[in-house]
Amino acid sequence: MHEMALAESIVQIVESTARRNDATRVRAVQLEIGRLSHVEPDALRFAFDVVTRDGIAHGARLEIRATDGAAWCMKCSDTVPLARLGDACPRCGSYQLQVSRGDEMRVLDIEIV
Amino acid sequence: MCTTCGCGQGETRIEGAHVHEHVHADGTVHSHPHDHGEPHGHGHHEHVHAREHRHSDGTVHAQPHDHVDGHGDHDRHHDDLHYGLGPAGAHAPGMSQARMVRIEQNILAKNDALAAANRKHFAELGLFAVNLVSSPGSGKTMLLVKTIAALTGRREVVVIEGDQETSYDADRIRETGARALQINTGKGCHLDADMVAKAVERLAPRAGSVLMIENVGNLVCPAGFDLGEAHKVVVLSVTEGEDKPLKYPDMFRRSSLMLVNKVDLLPYVEFDLATCIEYARRVNPGIQVIELSATKGQGMAAWLEWIERGVAAADAARQEPVDALKARIADLEAEVAALRSLLP
Numbered sequence: 001m002h003e004m005a006l007a008e009s010i011v012q013i014v015e016s017t018a019r020r021n022d023a024t025r026v027r028a029v030q031l032e033i034g035r036l037s038h039v040e041p042d043a044l045r046f047a048f049d050v051v052t053r054d055g056i057a058h059g060a061r062l063e064i065r066a067t068d069g070a071a072w073c074m075k076c077s078d079t080v081p082l083a084r085l086g087d088a089c090p091r092c093g094s095y096q097l098q099v100s101r102g103d104e105m106r107v108l109d110i111e112i113v
Numbered sequence: 114m115c116t117t118c119g120c121g122q123g124e125t126r127i128e129g130a131h132v133h134e135h136v137h138a139d140g141t142v143h144s145h146p147h148d149h150g151e152p153h154g155h156g157h158h159e160h161v162h163a164r165e166h167r168h169s170d171g172t173v174h175a176q177p178h179d180h181v182d183g184h185g186d187h188d189r190h191h192d193d194l195h196y197g198l199g200p201a202g203a204h205a206p207g208m209s210q211a212r213m214v215r216i217e218q219n220i221l222a223k224n225d226a227l228a229a230a231n232r233k234h235f236a237e238l239g240l241f242a243v244n245l246v247s248s249p250g251s252g253k254t255m256l257l258v259k260t261i262a263a264l265t266g267r268r269e270v271v272v273i274e275g276d277q278e279t280s281y282d283a284d285r286i287r288e289t290g291a292r293a294l295q296i297n298t299g300k301g302c303h304l305d306a307d308m309v310a311k312a313v314e315r316l317a318p319r320a321g322s323v324l325m326i327e328n329v330g331n332l333v334c335p336a337g338f339d340l341g342e343a344h345k346v347v348v349l350s351v352t353e354g355e356d357k358p359l360k361y362p363d364m365f366r367r368s369s370l371m372l373v374n375k376v377d378l379l380p381y382v383e384f385d386l387a388t389c390i391e392y393a394r395r396v397n398p399g400i401q402v403i404e405l406s407a408t409k410g411q412g413m414a415a416w417l418e419w420i421e422r423g424v425a426a427a428d429a430a431r432q433e434p435v436d437a438l439k440a441r442i443a444d445l446e447a448e449v450a451a452l453r454s455l456l457p
Binding site (some may be wrong): 002004006009010012013014019021023028031037038043052069074084085086088089090096099104105106107109110111112113 | 210211212214215216217218220221222223224234300301302303305333334336338339356359360362364366392394395396398
């Protein structure tokens, strides 16, 4: 359940930003979570609800924007889509791949009042 | 129970210190260590600071920057505050309105910054740090015991042991004569860079030694938490199943080396070694592989060689700045001599 630790990091970022902007409440939090990252969105939602309890972000809507995975294929010398780690290049079948996108885990923005 | 703040089980404990998490009334969660008996002050800081300025059109910009991280890229961390983006589409003075604040910050930025500080500290010390990861029961502790025995008299090995509970593993390491420190993560499923920084401070390893960090036995969670190590080394024993690299690709993708342990048991188990290696290379084409048996000694020489190469690399990295400084001193001395010769 490292989602709990991730949720705590998210809440620290969100609450410090909210305080800095004199917010009284956080209404929404938007995250970017790559499909190749080590995050289970449902577990993260659950953890987020737990760690925001009683804080300024209590009840905030959590929006998760999932980004697709991509990798550099050495054989194709090109960027190719990658649905899962361990999959082959969809064009040439090679596993000589370097993940180039899809492992992001970022807090994009928050909506505050 | 901790007599300082009354907390019970479940918090991170570093041997000799106590790490507590406090939830403040405003929801802030602080965690910090203290020794028993010490006054219990809150020395925690907000690390993200904002520099706000208001334009004549009323737009407020706040540029947060992270003190641990260096100042980062202010353009990417731009934190615009646009009143015009609220549901009402305009800013009416005195009227409460929802506002969007752009953050665009990596969720693990804080851990990554602390890990970078660890890495810098290790480099200055010429310390070769390895983060050992695996599922429970792969033989990490036995491997460490045998590694320490093999290196005794040649190389100091200090060990950080991560487990949810007990100091059994650190006790086993200490029986070899090596210095070890146990971190109990309580409910936590992984070590983080902050825990390691505190443990290293207590262990105070000598320059040129090897730091072995035995992470919590878990093939999932420790993958994302950089500790400042030179390499992650994943241990997979032949009693587990050859498909683990595909089942837990994150860990294998982030590891430089896979140790296939307990190979002496290969005749008794259904474990396809070639397939296991093939799977590991599917998720990480560059991963190195050493097959070994920590208990029987097979393959240990290759593992010890791998460690020595790492130590040599850490030592070379430490020498680089020293050599650069020596060259600079030589240049300045030459300059002083040249100027002296001009004096009457």
